[in-house]
Amino acid sequence: MKIAETAVTEAGTRRIASQEHNLYLAQGIQPHTATQIVPSGLLQPFSEALEAQLLARHKAVEKALHQYLGKPFYSEPGFILYQGDSTELLSHLGKAEVSTEIGTEVSVDLTVTSPPYNIGKAYEQPMSVEEYVAWCSGWMAQVYQVTKPNGAFWLNVGYLEVPGQGLCVPISYLLWNQSPFYLLQEVVWKYGAGVSAKRRLSPRNEKWLFYTKNPKSYTFNLDDIRDPNVKYPNQKKQGRYRCNPLGKNPSDVWEFPKITTGENRSSKERTNHPAQFPLAIVERIVRASSNPVEIVLDPFAGSCSAGIAAAGLGRIFIGFELKSNYCEMAANRFEQFQQARRTATQQG
Template identity: 65%
Template sequence: MKVPESEDKVRKIASQEHNNYLAEGMTLHKATQSVPSSLLQSFSEDLKCKLSIKQKLLETQLFQVLGSPFYADNGFILYNCDSTDFLHKLSLTNINIDLTITSPPYNIGKEYETPMSVDEYVEFCSQWMSKIYEITKPDGAFWLNVGHFQVPNKGLCVPIPYLLWDKSPFYLLQEVVWQYGAGISTKYRLSPRNEKWLFYVKDSQRYTFNLDDIRDPNVKYPHQKKNGKYRCNPLGKNPSDVWEFPKITTGNKRSSRERTGHPAQFPLGIVEKVVKASSNQVEVVLDPFAGSGSTGIAAAGLGRIFLGFEIKSDYCTMAVNRFKAFQIARKNFSAQA
């Protein structure tokens, strides 16, 4: 008589022969830190002085045009406002932005957005992107994080970059794919595990790009030579246009430590990389859809001045509380060091 195998024996995911995570002892989920240690480093007295002077000057200029901010301190300036209105006001001044990093609403029914048709959404994005272009410095950059949505009768998971890439005066330098492990599971299509970052510049021939600050030291053959000289830069290789960062996740034993109550939060690690690549210390970094304040923490932690707009007051409170917690963590880190 043939004895049927138990369910455990026929499940491939429970077999070391088929599941590398079991065979190699790898952990599938890599939880993010509440704040990367690279953002907690202390500044020199000279840099502190320059940041203080720059912030006071910027606050004075902003007050004349936008009024009092929701919060302003230590490189972090946040307004509770409609970004479309305030971007228009900024475009009428001589205030210039060095770098913009943002992830706008995806028009997929989140609590902070009003549903639009595809054409309305594209026009909405075109307007605020064009305003960002007007206030960006000649050598400045704009990094846009977008995912996908449904286009009725055309497609289910249409990448938003297909619709927005040329809807502003910016020059699209390249697309960066953000790959992550966690995400929704599907049955009749492949599980989506990536979003896109569009890397725009104002001048295709002259823009800030600090390659040495973001080089990857994980080189497979670091001692390889050609004609007696090392082939690879001693600081590391140029990262590819596919970046792997853990997504902000929820759930028992897998929730990200940096997670807030915001439903669409991107990780500090990926924003840190963008800030390093496309801006310098004491420069101004803008996020017109500030959300939980990730851009602000990364910018302030790297010695930049953050300017953020957020229409929901509860998100503003969330971002400020998160920033204050970051300041405490930074102080404790310096004391321990």
């Protein structure tokens, strides 16, 4: 394949440095928006009543889990992290779904996760595409088993190569119907920074698959995630305002900055985990698909972004992570988050 290229030197005309051609320069728009260490929405103090509920619920859930999963790697109110293989731990969690002896229900209200993409990362075991799909189908079925009847499952996936058929095949094409869950819709996560390419278009999106267990009965708190940035907020039709006073529905295309690296552009919330999604995007998911004191699960916890978002919104997080160094990193990150919450509360 021949690629048409035009040689451009520093001494020649550089369209990207011209206000006539580059809107970023013409409008003064910063090309990169770094994520914050923690979004402000996760630093809000809880009421005394909610604090008491969370503490009681945490103790009961931890006690029930201990009977079937053993002692967690790390546990603090609202945040329980286990080290181990996700399929094994999910199997044990299925046994603990209802502990008759203790009387504590530990069924999952919401699962938010991003599994390995089978693209050769250091934390992955290489598999064929067929093996990978079968493995995902297995653990997704396990998630279904531990999910409440009105629960939800949000799955973040990227791309992989299907030998002989496609280079950048969306994993969502391979997995969307590989579990008993009902696929409600696909959400496109659009971001600015990413991998560059010369022989194809630079990839700048990933997918979130929004599943429910019951297509007619599930939690969806739209008012909690409405976008107040409405272009024409005072527009009326027949004398009535067209838009909800809280804002518009965010739609199924979400634009959140990716966790980035590099001088002067590294995300403040970045950890050493190579596949970290931003807190802001999982915050929206947790707000939309769960309620306070409910259980949020991530069977591939990694840097525990889902755990921090869940705990920051008054949910009970259960996370599984295979590697001990990531567990240690996640525990340290959660403690830093808790310190940030205390500081924000003291500052009013």
